[in-house]
Amino acid sequence: MTDVQTRPETQAPAQEPARAGVASSRRVVLVGAGALGAGCLLAACGTDSTGTGSNGANGGDFSNDPAPAGSKGADAGGTSTSGGDSGGSALALVADIPEGGGVIKGDYVITQPASGTFKAFSKVCTHAGCDVSKVDAGVITCPCHGSTFSIEDGSPTGGPATKALPETKVKVDGDNIVAA
DSSP states (O other): OOOOOOOOGGGSOOOOOOOTTOOOOHHHHHHHHHHHHHHHHHHHHOOOSSSBOTTSOBTSSSOSSOOOTTOOOTTTTSOBOSSSSSOSBEEEEGGGSOTTEEEEETTEEEEEEETTEEEEEESBOTTTSOBOOEEETTEEEOTTTOOEEETTTOOEEESSOOSOOOEEOEEEETTEEEEO
16 A cells, blocks of 8 residues: 555645736647747748848849849949940940840840840849849740740740849940940
């Protein structure tokens, strides 16, 4: 048999007084931790459409002024202007852009859809954020999922992308193509 000791109720320890406004049950703690985890997960996977987007541009997902991670700016790979009224950096040389085609320089795809007409688009695909990799036969191609875009207006011509590549207005300044 087990020896059980009992004590009179007068010797029982006093219960801790209830504190108003404090609920520290295990259920409350677990629900709070779950809510915090879900909030963090949603914040990490979400897209901000009102402030600075995931690509560093104001306006959300994709804007007219993209800045992909690791980029060095619009003039990366470009040629600096030494004069002219633009005061900026050249995106490319006019002579480097084939008629009916284009090149990828810095953060941009610069195209010449018709003789003397130059366009510049973000090189960041609007589907999953990969960089497009080539311009051939009037089409800009993204290697990640096969999206293709028009060299004329950046609109999607195939693949999973549904939004056009954001355009940056450009002009010719001497032998250079510069942001307008």
